Amino acid sequence: MQIAKKPLVAITIGEVAGIGPEIVVKAINDGGIFNFCNPLIIGDYWILKKVSDDLKIHAKINLVQSVENVEWTAGVANMIDMNLVPRESFQIGKPNGVTGKAMIEYTTLAVKLAIEKKVHGSVGGPHSKKAADEAGIVAHPVPRTQGCCSRGLL
Numbered sequence: 001m002q003i004a005k006k007p008l009v010a011i012t013i014g015e016v017a018g019i020g021p022e023i024v025v026k027a028i029n030d031g032g033i034f035n036f037c038n039p040l041i042i043g044d045y046w047i048l049k050k051v052s053d054d055l056k057i058h059a060k061i062n063l064v065q066s067v068e069n070v071e072w073t074a075g076v077a078n079m080i081d082m083n084l085v086p087r088e089s090f091q092i093g094k095p096n097g098v099t100g101k102a103m104i105e106y107t108t109l110a111v112k113l114a115i116e117k118k119v120h121g122s123v124g125g126p127h128s129k130k131a132a133d134e135a136g137i138v139a140h141p142v143p144r145t146q147g148c149c150s151r152g153l154l
């Protein structure tokens with residue numbers, strides 16, 4: 001497997017009280033994602049660890065400080081641990097202002113890495129308007145006449 005030839009994709013865990021962390025853990029554990037890219041997960045590691053333990057699966061994750069000089073190993077996702085959500089602010093199924101702010105911070109880093117061309121692209125895990133609202137972040141929907149939507153791709 002030629003790991004270096006695959007695109008590097010930043011993937012956020014989304015709003016942590018929702019299904020995003022479970023999707024990421026299952027995608028890493030399943031392994032199919034590694035056929036298409038080298039995933040760089042962005043989020044809070046302790047949440048992915050909790051989800052992995054709860055699901056009784058072992059997603060192979062290597063913590064890194066940045067994307068520069070990262071070594072890629074088949075079947076192992078590298079992760080930037082942002083450590084933004086305190087345990088007392090986390091409850092599955094209960095989005096709040098803290099988890100909403102973290103969701104936006106994860107996305108901001110993923111987009112920044114893409115703009116700086118440090119990754120080939122970025123994917124945001126599921127977002128929660130409720131969590132964004134509680135964080136005081138105004139979500140503006142993109143009209144269907146902008147971007148890829150205007151070319152009929154969506």
